[in-house]
Amino acid sequence: MRALLQRVTQAAVTVDEEVVGQIDSGLLILVCAMPDDDTATADKLALKISKLRLFKDEAGKMNLSLAQTGGNALVVSQFTLAADTRRGTRPGFSYAAKPELARALYEHFATALRELDITVETGRFGADMSVALTNDGPVTIWLDTDD
Structure with a gap:
């Protein structure tokens, strides 16, 4: 699976002018399932993200994880993270x-984060979404479970 994490002070997903997911401080997670991924891959990615130290401690250093800060996650399906631009x-x-596998893994990933005590909002799989965010830092991290 691939994920692009953006530390945000706020983020929202809109579909047909309706807000379907919205968070304050936390992570916007754009996620893409690959053909060889399975639920174990989604679980591994969720655990990694929950423990990544991307948030500032009292000294202003990135030493705290999403789980430690009680931050939220907005998870958005993003198949374009699999783009091949070589030619x-x-x-x-x-x-x-x-799409069938991607939907199942996207939903499993969001559930896995919830099971790690992360408050999760989501976009709408397969929809034409508008994503608004305020990137905090900016902090943007690329993850690929194949790496």
């Missing part, structure tokens, strides 16, 4: 998981 000028997306 030509139009990205290919054949490295993304098929």
Whole structure:
């Protein structure tokens, strides 16, 4: 699985002018399932994200995790993280998981974060979404479970 994490002071996802997910301080997590991923991969990614020390402590150093700060997560499906741009000028997306698997893993990933005591909001899988955020720092981290 691939994920792009953005530390935010606020973030929201809108579908057809309706806010479907919204958080204050925490992480916006754009997530993409790959064809060989399974629920164990999603669990591994959720655990890693919950423990990453991306938030400032009292000394202003990035020493605290999402779990430690009680921050929230806004999880948004993002198949374009699997873009293949090696040839030509139009990205290919054949490295993304098929929609049925991608949906199941996206939902499992969000559930896995909840089971780690993270408050989770989500976008709407497969929808044309508008994502608004205020990046804090800015802190943006790329994760790939294959790395």
